[in-house]
Amino acid sequence: MTGKSLSGTTAVAVAGILVAFLMAAGCLGGQSSDTPGSQQITVTGSTTVLPIAEKAREAFEESHASTGIMVSGGGSSVGVKAAGEGTADIGTSSRDLKPEETAGYPDLVKHHIADDAILLIVNPGNAVDRLALDEVRGIYNGTYTNWNQVGGPDAQIVVVGRDSASGTREFFSEYVLKNEDFVKTQEEFNSNGGIQQKISQTPGAIGYVGLGYTEGVKALALDVNGTAVEPTLEKITSKQYPISRPLFMLTNGEPDGLARQYLDFVMSGEGQQIVASLDYIPVQG
Amino acid sequence: MKKEQAAPVPFQGFGRPGVGTDPTSAGAKRQLVDRIVGKLLFFVALFAIVTVFFIIVFLIRDGYQIVLETGLWNFLAGQDWNPAGQNPAYGVLPLIVGTILVTALAMAIAIPLSIGSAVFIAEIAAARTKAAIKPAIELLAGIPSVVYGFFGLILLTDWIRIAFDQPSGSSWLAGSILLAVMAIPTITSVAEDAISSVPREFREGSLALGATRWQTVRNVVVPGALPGISAAIILGMGRAIGETMAVLMVTGNAAVIPDPITDVFSPVRTLTGTLGIEMGEVAFGSTHYHALFGVAVVLLFITLAINSASRIVISRIQGPQGTARPTAHRALVAAASRIAHAVSAPFGGVVSPRTSQRCAFFLISLSVVIVLAALGMILFGIVVNGAGAISWEFLTGSPRDLGRAGGIFPAIVGTFYLVGGGLAIALPLGIATAIYLIEYTAETPLTRSIRAAVDLLNGTPSIVFGLFGFAFLVIFLNFGISLIAGQITLGLMILPTIIRTTEESLRSIPGSLREGSYALGATKWQTISRVVLPPALPGILTGAILSIGRAAGETAPIMFTAAIFSSRYLPSSLSEPVMALPYHLFVLTTSVPGASVQSYGTALVLLLLVLVIYLAAILIRRRYNRAKVM
Numbered sequence: 001m002t003g004k005s006l007s008g009t010t011a012v013a014v015a016g017i018l019v020a021f022l023m024a025a026g027c028l029g030g031q032s033s034d035t036p037g038s039q040q041i042t043v044t045g046s047t048t049v050l051p052i053a054e055k056a057r058e059a060f061e062e063s064h065a066s067t068g069i070m071v072s073g074g075g076s077s078v079g080v081k082a083a084g085e086g087t088a089d090i091g092t093s094s095r096d097l098k099p100e101e102t103a104g105y106p107d108l109v110k111h112h113i114a115d116d117a118i119l120l121i122v123n124p125g126n127a128v129d130r131l132a133l134d135e136v137r138g139i140y141n142g143t144y145t146n147w148n149q150v151g152g153p154d155a156q157i158v159v160v161g162r163d164s165a166s167g168t169r170e171f172f173s174e175y176v177l178k179n180e181d182f183v184k185t186q187e188e189f190n191s192n193g194g195i196q197q198k199i200s201q202t203p204g205a206i207g208y209v210g211l212g213y214t215e216g217v218k219a220l221a222l223d224v225n226g227t228a229v230e231p232t233l234e235k236i237t238s239k240q241y242p243i244s245r246p247l248f249m250l251t252n253g254e255p256d257g258l259a260r261q262y263l264d265f266v267m268s269g270e271g272q273q274i275v276a277s278l279d280y281i282p283v284q285g
Numbered sequence: 286m287k288k289e290q291a292a293p294v295p296f297q298g299f300g301r302p303g304v305g306t307d308p309t310s311a312g313a314k315r316q317l318v319d320r321i322v323g324k325l326l327f328f329v330a331l332f333a334i335v336t337v338f339f340i341i342v343f344l345i346r347d348g349y350q351i352v353l354e355t356g357l358w359n360f361l362a363g364q365d366w367n368p369a370g371q372n373p374a375y376g377v378l379p380l381i382v383g384t385i386l387v388t389a390l391a392m393a394i395a396i397p398l399s400i401g402s403a404v405f406i407a408e409i410a411a412a413r414t415k416a417a418i419k420p421a422i423e424l425l426a427g428i429p430s431v432v433y434g435f436f437g438l439i440l441l442t443d444w445i446r447i448a449f450d451q452p453s454g455s456s457w458l459a460g461s462i463l464l465a466v467m468a469i470p471t472i473t474s475v476a477e478d479a480i481s482s483v484p485r486e487f488r489e490g491s492l493a494l495g496a497t498r499w500q501t502v503r504n505v506v507v508p509g510a511l512p513g514i515s516a517a518i519i520l521g522m523g524r525a526i527g528e529t530m531a532v533l534m535v536t537g538n539a540a541v542i543p544d545p546i547t548d549v550f551s552p553v554r555t556l557t558g559t560l561g562i563e564m565g566e567v568a569f570g571s572t573h574y575h576a577l578f579g580v581a582v583v584l585l586f587i588t589l590a591i592n593s594a595s596r597i598v599i600s601r602i603q604g605p606q607g608t609a610r611p612t613a614h615r616a617l618v619a620a621a622s623r624i625a626h627a628v629s630a631p632f633g634g635v636v637s638p639r640t641s642q643r644c645a646f647f648l649i650s651l652s653v654v655i656v657l658a659a660l661g662m663i664l665f666g667i668v669v670n671g672a673g674a675i676s677w678e679f680l681t682g683s684p685r686d687l688g689r690a691g692g693i694f695p696a697i698v699g700t701f702y703l704v705g706g707g708l709a710i711a712l713p714l715g716i717a718t719a720i721y722l723i724e725y726t727a728e729t730p731l732t733r734s735i736r737a738a739v740d741l742l743n744g745t746p747s748i749v750f751g752l753f754g755f756a757f758l759v760i761f762l763n764f765g766i767s768l769i770a771g772q773i774t775l776g777l778m779i780l781p782t783i784i785r786t787t788e789e790s791l792r793s794i795p796g797s798l799r800e801g802s803y804a805l806g807a808t809k810w811q812t813i814s815r816v817v818l819p820p821a822l823p824g825i826l827t828g829a830i831l832s833i834g835r836a837a838g839e840t841a842p843i844m845f846t847a848a849i850f851s852s853r854y855l856p857s858s859l860s861e862p863v864m865a866l867p868y869h870l871f872v873l874t875t876s877v878p879g880a881s882v883q884s885y886g887t888a889l890v891l892l893l894l895v896l897v898i899y900l901a902a903i904l905i906r907r908r909y910n911r912a913k914v915m
Binding site for chain 1: 849
């Protein structure tokens with residue numbers, strides 16, 4: 001009998017907690033009903049393009065109060081796939097379409113919205129501050145393993161790069177490495193932030209990141225025909241700094257409605273100002 | 286006098302309506318209910334198998350392509366994983382070796398510490414200490430893996446680099462330490478339940494025979510709880526093998542086999558890490574994509590192998606319980622005691638039982654101190670760094686400037702939705718499956734396969750659930766990135782934990798209780814619902830608590846199925862995507878420079894949220910336990 005009444009108490013308590021839990025969720029959810037406007041689009045894909053898409057959304061929604069734009073990451077391939085399959089209205093990509101993607105989704109339209117520079121970064125304590133592209137290639141293919149081989153102190157080079165599905169790595173591999181294999185001991189991270197963090201606390205490390213990730217690390221100048229070119233906005237825009245690549249937004253067919261307005265906004269003067277403010281290279285103006 | 290006696294009689298009748306009194310219509314109805322419930326439970330249990338087959342079919346469907354393209358041997362035994370090279374290579378051997386090494390070392394660290402902690406909590410600690418430590422350790426399970434990864438990246442790898450004078454701290458060792466810390470709460474909590482459920486008479490009998498407390502613990506209590514402890518270890522190992530986010534942030538992810546193989550400072554790459562860092566940006570339908578699904582299948586088979594091995598071990602231990610022990614076990618015990626004697630020889634012959642007890646209790650207490658210190662360090666870091674970010678706007682606003690400003694309200698609500706939905710799916714299914722397995726079946730090939738399926742599902746890494754959710758729910762069923770897809774994925778993920786822990790706690794109910802109930806004429810379902818389930822509730826709640834902690838903090842299963850980085854609005858239907866705290870934290874820490882205050886703040890909110898849920902459940906359990914003693 002004691003067991004019976006106790007089990008009843010406990011069961012009621014459990015049920016109470018569950019109900020309270022669901023009710024809490026329900027109450028909180030109630031607030032959503034007043035907001036979504038008549039039009040909604042989703043933007044998904046490359047983590048490199050994510051900041052642009054997100055900032056542009058904020059600015060765009062200020063002037064278009066009733067619209068809803070949902071932005072998410074996932075990667076360039078998610079962006080291509082989502083746009084191609086129609087699960088998202090706009091896909092984003094930090095690389096060009098691959099042959100199988102062009103074949104699978106022939107209607108995809110590419111919108112070149114910005115350029116992104118790739119910086120080589122080292123720890124601030126590293127004496128090296130310029131490298132030639134050949135030296136960079138030597139480091140990444142395993143020819144050079146010690147900093148004293150490229151004019152630095154006697155310390156082992158810790159090679160850090162992006163994961164093998166990354167658009168950034170693909171570009172780096174083609175442009176800098178001429179498609180040679182990366183050294184096998186290369187440490188890999190799946191984000192610019194991860195690489196930046198790693199480099200900032202590892203004295204012997206070298207890595208490559210997008211333009212916005214320079215806090216706590218030192219960006220190297222590149223030797224171009226004997227002169228060191230610093231990765232400044234000016235030198236990158238004028239293409240003197242040699243490593244940059246295009247960023248895309250993709251739509252299945254020509255966009256219309258809200259997607260069209262949003263893309264137009266990204267390409268407008270205001271949109272491209274946002275691009276510049278986020279340390280990417282504008283394509284217009 | 287007459288009045289006092291009259292009162293309980295109708296109440297008793299209410300408590301057990303008509304048991305054994307009217308065998309006619311009410312009896313037939315009860316039989317019918319009994320049969321229906323039995324059938325219902327059977328179909329629910331079957332669902333676990335169907336799910337596993339679905340997951341396997343979908344992974345293999347996409348994964349077998351790689352075997353066609355490269356050949357089975359080249360895939361499994363290939364030394365190079367270089368999918369992006371000029372001559373792409375898809376050899377997973379370094380990844381398999383990496384996974385095994387990281388997990389093995391992690392378990393070597395975690396098992397002694399967790400079993401020590403479990404023994405301390407169950408056998409040594411005073412009631413008040415126990416009431417404080419157990420929830421504290423369970424709280425460790427609620428810390429999201431991405432927070433561990435963040436900590437590992439900032440503190441652990443740096444410490445290893447400096448302390449051992451290595452060029453880089455990202456290493457096998459870092460991954461193992463982190464995984465050990467993550468597996469400890471799971472193992473400790475479940476093992477403690479198993480130890481606590483060893484009948485008190487065993488201890489009293491042993492103590493009455495003159496054994497010391499340590500001798501009782503070592504020779505009576507722990508052997509008696511061995512099946513439960515083994516289950517705890519499997520659960521912990523499942524978590525360690527399947528961990529993605531934390532591991533990929535600290536192991537360096539270089540696809541090399543350590544040279545020499547014992548070099549714990551070598552960077553390594555695990556199977557899960559490979560999926561975690563490469564899945565997001567791989568081109569769909571490409572060879573690389575198929576290779577990643579191949580990796581997922583390999584992961585599944587490793588899980589299967591480990592589970593099968595563990596099941597054999599458990600059944601060996603469990604089988605002859607009460608009678609003779611298996612010879613291997615006896616030899617092991619004999620060897621251990623000989624070693625103990627040999628070691629103690631220099632200290633003047635055999636160590637007295639009292640000294641050995643002091644020694645053992647010291648080591649056990651030390652393990653608790655280590656575990657709590659790890660907890661304290663991580664909590665301290667989160668609270669100190671995160672408190673500054675918490676404000677009214679942070680809690681109730683929408684994110685602005687990529688999460689560097691504004692708040693995280695949509696993410697908080699989104700997490701509630703995801704966890705609540707997952708729990709609503711998994712709790713009824715899980716408890717029903719466990720009841721069916723324990724109460725309705727003898728050991729048959731069917732139940733064995735259900736149990737094997739559950740174990741397989743349990744060991745299945747969360748990222749594999751993510752891949753499955755994406756391939757099946759998002760693409761095949763065309764749900765899109767949506768709340769419902771995330772809820773189902775999370776529900777499937779926590780289902781095995783709930784089944785496993787419910788099973789354990791049902792199993793710990795003595796058979797005599799059931800027999801007593803049957804003897805009084807109760808039907809099966811009456812026995813289960815009124816005699817077996819009530820005392821099993823604390824154990825079931827532990828399972829639910831651990832599941833909530835896990836579901837709330839997981840990033841891998843929702844990042845391809847439900848989560849978006851930002852939305853002004855809360856979802857108004859199940860088909861819309863949501864923001865979620867762990868995913869928000871992941872994006873903040875890895876992709877948004879200059880948002881470390883907000884990421885600590887998000888981590889703190891996530892922790893507090895989990896803490897509140899835990900507290901509610903722990904209070905229920907405490908209340909129940911106290912009542913039971915009375």
